[in-house]
Structure formats: structure tokens, C-alpha cells
Amino acid sequence: MTQDEENSEAVSETPxxxxxxxxxxxxxxxxxxxxxxxxxxxIAARHIKHLDExxxxxxxxxxxxxxxxxxxxxxxxxxxxxxxxxxxAEMGEAExxxxxxxxxxxxxxxxxxxxxxxxxxxxxxxxxLLAGLFVFARELFAPAADLPSLVEQEEAVAVAQAAxxxxxxxxxxxxxxxGGEVVITAEGEAWVRIADGEGRVLKEVILNxxxxxxxxxxxxxxxxSTARPDLLAITIGxxxxxxxxxxxxxxxxxxxxxxxxxxxxxQPQAEPGSPAAPR
Numbered sequence: 001m002t003q004d005e006e007n008s009e010a011v012s013e014t015p016x017x018x019x020x021x022x023x024x025x026x027x028x029x030x031x032x033x034x035x036x037x038x039x040x041x042x043i044a045a046r047h048i049k050h051l052d053e054x055x056x057x058x059x060x061x062x063x064x065x066x067x068x069x070x071x072x073x074x075x076x077x078x079x080x081x082x083x084x085x086x087x088x089a090e091m092g093e094a095e096x097x098x099x100x101x102x103x104x105x106x107x108x109x110x111x112x113x114x115x116x117x118x119x120x121x122x123x124x125x126x127x128x129l130l131a132g133l134f135v136f137a138r139e140l141f142a143p144a145a146d147l148p149s150l151v152e153q154e155e156a157v158a159v160a161q162a163a164x165x166x167x168x169x170x171x172x173x174x175x176x177x178x179g180g181e182v183v184i185t186a187e188g189e190a191w192v193r194i195a196d197g198e199g200r201v202l203k204e205v206i207l208n209x210x211x212x213x214x215x216x217x218x219x220x221x222x223x224x225s226t227a228r229p230d231l232l233a234i235t236i237g238x239x240x241x242x243x244x245x246x247x248x249x250x251x252x253x254x255x256x257x258x259x260x261x262x263x264x265x266x267q268p269q270a271e272p273g274s275p276a277a278p279r
Contacts, residue, residue, distance in 0.1 A: 019069060019086050020054030026076035027052075041071050042181060042214060044238040048072070056091050060240050063233055065091060066210035067185040084210050125163040132160035178259045180237020182222070185212040190228035195253065197221025207232075215256065224256040236261060 017025070027037055034052070038045040050058040051072055056065040069087045070080035184192065186207035193204040196219050203213060215222050226232065229244035229251055236258045244251060244264075255264075 018054050019083055019090060020052050022078060022083070023072050023076065024052040026078055030076060037072065037075065041075050042183070043068050043071060054090065056087065062091060063185055063187045063210065067212045070210050071212065128163045129160040132156045176236035176239040176241055176258070176262065178262055180258055181217060182215040182256065182258050182261065183212055183235045185233045186210065186231055187233060188231040190226060190231040192232070193225040194256065195223050197223070222256045223253040225252050225254070234261065
């Protein structure tokens with residue numbers, strides 16, 4: 001075998017670079033920082049870092065991993081469809097090698113689930129608060145000779161309350177703001193029309209899986225029309241909010257501004273299959 005054939009065989013056996021490595025290399029080749037990429041793609045900087053490292057399980061869900069990767073790839077001049085296919089392949093391999101994978105488990109909607117760190121911190125804070133209350137109650141009904149000092153009691157309750165307040169503050173930080181950008185990401189093929197309050201069509205398109213669209217920030221009283229709200233994941237300022245519906249349902253000129261979506265999330269959800277409220 002000649003030297004050229006050996007080199008050719010070695011190159012052919014070299015596995016392709018991971019998605020994260022390709023994206024990071026393309027970004028750095030253009031001299032862009034993580035902050036630059038976050039600003040140009042409107043993807044949170046922490047998500048850019050996870051994409052650079054190929055940490056797709058740290059993203060809100062599979063559809064976000066695909067959509068964010070396509071947007072990133074397009075920004076740095078890579079083929080977004082090829083990158084999306086490789087993301088699907090890498091995530092499939094990770095799931096296949098997971099020791100705790102259960103084929104009967106159906107994950108819940110990521111837009112309704114709190115972050116794992118926030119959930120564990122909330123449980124920890126609740127446990128501290130309960131422990132403080134238990135100590136206080138036990139000492140309250142114990143004989144007077146066994147009572148500890150009031151200072152110790154107050155310190156225990158104060159620590160538990162501070163932990164609970166911090167958990168509540170973190171939960172509030174997870175809430176999207178009414179002034180944030182509204183972005184829809186398709187989980188499958190879905191027709192979407194976005195219009196403003198005057199009826200002017202801003203966008204009418206069929207979105208494929210992983211495709212996303214950002215409602216213009218200057219769109220007044222934005223409205224959406226679609227027959228597949230169950231396939232449209234929604235974020236406001238990069239934070240996930242509930243979908244318009246979990247099943248196929250026709251919406252015509254449904255209010256779609258950040259304020260309207262947040263107000264909608266505070267109201268009781270309509271029964272599945274019921275028609276949208278008349279406008």
C-alpha cells in the first residue's frame with residue numbers, strides 16, 4: 001500500500017467532527033464571541049455555550065436543540081439541514097446508550113416543567129422551612145426547663161425563611177417578561193400566519209420541524225392563525241410558555257403579543273377540541 005493510500009484511508013476513518021465542535025470552530029473563525037452570537041441569533045448565551053459543547057440535554061427539549069442548532073449554523077455559514085440531521089443522530093445515540101432509558105416513559109411538555117435546579121432548590125427550601133417549624137413547635141410545647149433560647153429559635157426560622165424567599169426569587173426570575181420577543185419553533189409541519197392589529201400579514205409560511213419565526217418587536221397587537229397549535233412551541237424573551245393548545249385546533253387571528261400570551265397563561269385553558277373564542 002502506498003503512502004498516499006494509507007493517508008487516504010486514515011482520513012476516511014477519521015470520524016466527523018461533532019456538531020458542537022463544528023459550530024464553535026465556525027464561530028471562532030469569524031471572530032465572534034458567545035455574546036456576539038447570542039445577540040445576532042437571539043438565542044440565550046447559556047444555550048450558545050451548551051451548543052458549543054454539544055450538551056443538547058441541557059436545552060429545554062429536543063425541538064429546541066434542533067431549532068437552535070439550525071439558527072446557529074445559518075448564522076456562521078454552515079448547512080442548517082445537515083447540522084440538524086447530525087443533531088438528531090447525536091441525540092439518538094445519547095438516548096440509545098442511556099442506562100436509565102425507559103421506552104414506556106413519555107416526557108411531559110418542557111414548556112410547563114420547571115428547571116431541574118429550581119425544582120431541587122425549592123424542595124430543599126421547603127424542607128428547611130418545615131424543619132424550622134418542627135423545632136419551633138416541639139420546643140413550644142416542651143417543659144420550660146428544656147426550652148432553648150429565643151435567639152436560636154429566631155435564627156432557625158430566619159434561615160428557613162431566607163431559603164424560601166431565595167427560591168421564590170429564582171422562580172420569579174424564570175417568569176418571562178411582557179416586553180420580551182415572541183418566538184415560535186415548529187415541532188412538525190405547521191401552517192402559520194402572523195398579522196398585526198390592522199390585518200396586515202407580516203408572515204405566512206409552512207414551518208418544518210426545527211424552523212422558527214420571531215414576531216417583529218414593532219408589530220402592534222400581533223395575531224396568529226394556525227390549525228396546528230399543538231406543534232408550535234413558544235418562547236418569550238427566551239423563556240418557554242405554554243402552547244396555544246395541546247391538540248389540533250383552528251385559531252384565526254388569535255392575539256399573539258407577549259402580553260396576550262402571558263395573560264392567556266393565567267386563565268383557565270379551554271376544553272380540548274372546543275373552538276377558539278370569537279374575536
